Amino acid sequence: MFEVLAYVYENYWRGDACPEPQQLGRKLSAVGFEAEEISQALDWLSGLRIGTVHEALPPSTAMRVYTPAEREHLGPECLGFVHLLEGAGVLPPAQRELVVDRAMAAPGAPVALSEFKMIVLMVYWSSGTEPDALVLDELSQDTSARTAH
Template identity: 35%
Template sequence: MKETVLDVLMYLLENYQEGEFADADNQDTLHEELVAAGFPEEEVRQAFRWLDGLAAQRQLPIVFGPSGALRLYAREEMAKISAECRGFLMYLEQLGILDGTLREVVIDRLMALREEIDLERVKWVCLLVLMNQPDAEEAFGHLEEMVYYHGEFKH
């Protein structure tokens, strides 16, 4: 089976504490462990680049318009992120799990993946993004419950 960047990220999320893979000093050790666990070298490197991109998003002072503003997707985003996935992101916003800023981070990280995007991948990327936010423990818990225990998203 061909392992993807998201498979590596999901493995990290499920098996390590955030501090373990967010810390640059730990990345060499984790890199070796992931390759030893059977993940392809290139996918592991891409996963750490993806995480670096996520960390860089936290540094940007992003300000968006009023809450409830309509998000228009670019053609490239619409081609990669299906209507079902876009609907799920809107659903998370309506529930208060994502705000406009976090939605944009999720979209950016989805676009950074070189693989096909489906609803399961969107859920995992949302979890990874929320886990990287210092004040999003409650939102992370709600989404984690949805991903692990509620099964499929119903519109």
């Protein structure tokens, strides 16, 4: 599923430039993706479109408490990454909730950090927001080989 999402992100620069699900499904099939992967990705993307209503939420100073199911499904790496983005001021509460919602809809537990980063990119993509260069670099690069200073 994440390969399909990466393809959609790379080929449709904004969420509003993406074709309707049926047309997108045909294009993805023509490119060579498996029917099951396409179906999963289209279901996931439909949840992303529905979730954009969260953008109407007012800014909040409340602390987010994750449920046990969220903590288990996201795992410590993904939760730490959310905190990093929130602390940097680049993931407002409404987008965070959409990220968590879409991560909970993703297969695998815990969600791999590389997949979680794709989810964050897709949330930015769906809202038409381009993250700044440093955030985009963090979302695009494999940071596992970096040495901490």
